[in-house]
Amino acid sequence: MSHVWGAFLRGINLGNRRMKMADLKQCLEAAGFAEVKTIAASGNARISASGAEDTIKPKLEKAIETRFGFPVGVVLRARDELEAMLDDHPFGMLDRKADFTRHVLMFDQPLPEGIGLESLPGNTEILRIDPREIYIAAYRQPNGRYTEHVEEVLKPLYDRIGTSDLDTMRNWNTIEKILK
Incomplete structure (x- = not known):
């Protein structure tokens, strides 16, 4: 079963760590993530994926590093965590x-x-x-x-x-x- 996640990339579009959000979207789709939407130019994406945070996060980080040539840490939040943040x-x-x-x-x-x-x-x-x-x-x-x-x-x-x-x-x- 697929779940919605917010993926927040660390330290991109600073110095030589540049990426276009259209390229990020293509990267995540190619890695098997569904319903990919990027938000703003600072490395934010909403994705749909099956699995737990500890399996999704390394898959995201590996796909991004492979595509862009530099490591990028990702902080994930599940839909229910994001909704709780928004509500409270x-x-x-x-x-x-x-x-x-x-x-x-x-x-x-x-x-x-x-x-x-x-x-x-x-x-x-x-x-x-x-x-x-x-x-x-x-x-x-x-x-x-x-x-x-x-x-x-x-x-x-x-x-x-x-x-x-x-x-x-x-x-x-x-x-x-x-x-x-």
């Missing part, structure tokens, strides 16, 4: 008049118990930490940027887990579009 996000508590962007940092593995991160109020705010997601509001700064202090806020987490190779951050608008 913390962004509704924010002042709608404020100038901010909404983001979710998704991890491949569960986060360590008891992770606490300090927000920078009015700059980068950690709204909630779930077992495999961190919800972030990033406010517009005087230089016009929104997310330039995210790394500073997340540094204690990466100091504890030792790497940022198991995660990917997405604008919330992308999450809202992935199942449509």
Whole structure:
């Protein structure tokens, strides 16, 4: 039985790690994934596939590396996980008049118990930490940027887990579009 998945590729379209979404779509279809749809140009795809996350993820990563010539980590979320994120996000508590962007940092593995991160109020705010997601509001700064202090806020987490190779951050608008 086939299930719908959101596949979020890490670190593409930066430097020499370029790929067109039409090429990604063809790659995933050639690898046997069905109902492939790409969302935005930052490596997001909705696919239909049979099997569990631990069999689909390596198949995706192998197909992408074979086609594009460089390794790409993939963070997967099943349809029910994505629907739960959409139904129970913390962004509704924010002042709608404020100038901010909404983001979710998704991890491949569960986060360590008891992770606490300090927000920078009015700059980068950690709204909630779930077992495999961190919800972030990033406010517009005087230089016009929104997310330039995210790394500073997340540094204690990466100091504890030792790497940022198991995660990917997405604008919330992308999450809202992935199942449509």
